[in-house]
Amino acid sequence: GTQQKVEANILLLGAENVGKSALTVRFLTRRFIGEYGDIESIYNHNEKIDGRDISFNIWDSLYPQNCETTESITEKQLQWANGLILVYSICDRSSFDVVQQQVHHIRQAKKTSGVSPVIIVGNKRDLLHRRTVSSEEGRLLALSADCGFFEISAAETYHGVLLVFHELFDLIREARALK
Numbered sequence: 001g002t003q004q005k006v007e008a009n010i011l012l013l014g015a016e017n018v019g020k021s022a023l024t025v026r027f028l029t030r031r032f033i034g035e036y037g038d039i040e041s042i043y044n045h046n047e048k049i050d051g052r053d054i055s056f057n058i059w060d061s062l063y064p065q066n067c068e069t070t071e072s073i074t075e076k077q078l079q080w081a082n083g084l085i086l087v088y089s090i091c092d093r094s095s096f097d098v099v100q101q102q103v104h105h106i107r108q109a110k111k112t113s114g115v116s117p118v119i120i121v122g123n124k125r126d127l128l129h130r131r132t133v134s135s136e137e138g139r140l141l142a143l144s145a146d147c148g149f150f151e152i153s154a155a156e157t158y159h160g161v162l163l164v165f166h167e168l169f170d171l172i173r174e175a176r177a178l179k
Ligand code: GDP
Pocket: 015, 016, 017, 018, 019, 020, 021, 022, 023, 033, 034, 035, 036, 123, 124, 125, 126, 127, 152, 153, 154, 155, 156
């Protein structure tokens, strides 16, 4: 029979240089290029999940220069998003701090404007020798804020990136079913 297309707006957040664009491009093209411009964009990507056509809109945001972390997410972004991916690099502790503050901010804001699912992603897993954030810390943060958690390498594999988007889509679907 005819099925309606399902839309999912996904917002990527996190500090500069953690791999937000790499994740986005991996999901869109299955490839890793290596260098990405500083372009803020919303990309559309259609994918079949469980036989359904899903239309993903992916907002690859830029972390604003010279701002307080709490000002790094706009109300407009939160209103737009059905689900969020917060990215840090496992070899950049300050990027983990940014995610910590952003997730806190989101959970505060969402008390008034509903709850969107969040997945926390520790990227650059291939750089194990430079790790400064343990898996345990990432997992604990996610647990304490009721978020999903993955450690991945956008550089090395497509699989982890795919899992992140599929898991987030599942959570979005669950959240919609509860409404
Ligand atoms: P953004 O500023 O968060 O969008 O980060 P980018 O996607 O532009 O990536 C920043 C830099 O990190 C680029 O040089 C990427 O090639 C590199 N990078 C992204 N993901 C990975 C990864 O999983 N492993 C490694 N080693 N480098 C990565």
